[in-house]
Amino acid sequence: MSDQADIKRPVSASKNLVEGEYPFTQEDFRNIAAMLHADAGIALPDSKATLAYSRLAKRLRALGLKTFKDYCALVASQAGVEERQKMLASLTTNVTRFFREPHHFDHLKTKVLPDLLAQAKRGGRVRIWSAGCSTGQEPYSIALTILSLLPDAGRYDIKILASDIDPNVVAEGKAGFYDEESCSAIPRDLMKRWFVPNPEDAFKRWGVGEAARDLVSFRELNLMGQWPMKGPFDVIFCRNVVIYFEEETQARIWSRYAPLLGPGGRLYIGHSERVSGPATALFETDGLTTYRLVGGKA
Numbered sequence: 001m002s003d004q005a006d007i008k009r010p011v012s013a014s015k016n017l018v019e020g021e022y023p024f025t026q027e028d029f030r031n032i033a034a035m036l037h038a039d040a041g042i043a044l045p046d047s048k049a050t051l052a053y054s055r056l057a058k059r060l061r062a063l064g065l066k067t068f069k070d071y072c073a074l075v076a077s078q079a080g081v082e083e084r085q086k087m088l089a090s091l092t093t094n095v096t097r098f099f100r101e102p103h104h105f106d107h108l109k110t111k112v113l114p115d116l117l118a119q120a121k122r123g124g125r126v127r128i129w130s131a132g133c134s135t136g137q138e139p140y141s142i143a144l145t146i147l148s149l150l151p152d153a154g155r156y157d158i159k160i161l162a163s164d165i166d167p168n169v170v171a172e173g174k175a176g177f178y179d180e181e182s183c184s185a186i187p188r189d190l191m192k193r194w195f196v197p198n199p200e201d202a203f204k205r206w207g208v209g210e211a212a213r214d215l216v217s218f219r220e221l222n223l224m225g226q227w228p229m230k231g232p233f234d235v236i237f238c239r240n241v242v243i244y245f246e247e248e249t250q251a252r253i254w255s256r257y258a259p260l261l262g263p264g265g266r267l268y269i270g271h272s273e274r275v276s277g278p279a280t281a282l283f284e285t286d287g288l289t290t291y292r293l294v295g296g297k298a
């Protein structure tokens with residue numbers, strides 16, 4: 001092999017990255033990745049170029065645009081603020097399930113809720129935050145776990161905040177309708193008691209009943225921005241969200257959760273995530289991907 005062949009040539013910024021309907025260059029991809037990183041903290045590696053193309057080609061089609069270059073110019077401009085939000089929503093991963101990582105709900109039910117619900121019965125408040133709640137299955141699973149222990153939970157000061165950056169998933173969560181397949185992970189007794197068939201779509205989906213719905217408040221919130229909530233929270237679920245962020249951003253998020261948790265506050269994180277950075281000194285392990293604020297009571 002000649003010396004010439006050993007020279008690594010950089011991929012040209014104008015080279016088309018994906019064969020398809022619209023020209024999509026390295027420069028377009030880098031621009032999109034930079035905007036996603038700036039807005040949502042999400043790191044989009046080069047390996048995701050095809051995925052980005054296929055998700056955003058739909059937006060180009062809807063807008064009647066001919067190139068990704070034009071799309072990038074639009075979302076970078078003042079006139080494209082709304083479309084930039086749609087771009088973000090298209091690029092986030094919203095996969096979720098009822099009772100996903102069920103050991104967290106067992107832990108919540110047996111180790112955490114008994115004290116918290118006793119506290120509520122004595123007139124205290126209980127606050128739980130599902131940060132990055134996607135379409136609502138996580139906060140509703142928390143609500144169902146509470147109802148399984150305290151069927152009249154609505155009488156007490158118990159609230160679950162469910163937040164996500166993506167307004168579409170927040171709206172879906174608020175609506176609270178799920179098809180048979182997504183409901184299959186819900187224990188049958190809970191399903192029977194706390195869900196209602198939905199006549200509006202010919203009973204094809206189930207609606208979350210009032211008791212569970214009343215415990216959950218949905219709102220749009222970007223974890224990269226300001227958090228208006230003061231806390232304290234007794235429990236924070238932030239699962240399978242920071243996995244898309246860079247190390248440094250992950251560490252910053254963990255450090256921001258600590259002061260929002262009350263004594264003994266728990267943090268549940270995703271199966272492939274670990275509390276990292278300076279926050280490791282603030283939390284102790286309390287089970288699989290479960291943490292307790294150091295210095296708190298049991």
Ligand SMILES: C[S@@+](CC[C@H](N)C(=O)[O-])C[C@H]1O[C@@H](n2cnc3c(N)ncnc32)[C@H](O)[C@@H]1O
Pocket residue numbers: 039040041042092093094095096097100131132133134135138163164165166169221222223224238239240241270
């Ligand atoms: C894979 S889902 C996880 C849903 C749920 N927590 C679970 O474990 O099943 C990740 C969610 O995080 C949200 N997300 C991504 N970046 C975010 C950010 N910067 N602020 C708030 N939510 C974000 C996405 O919109 C998506 O709904």
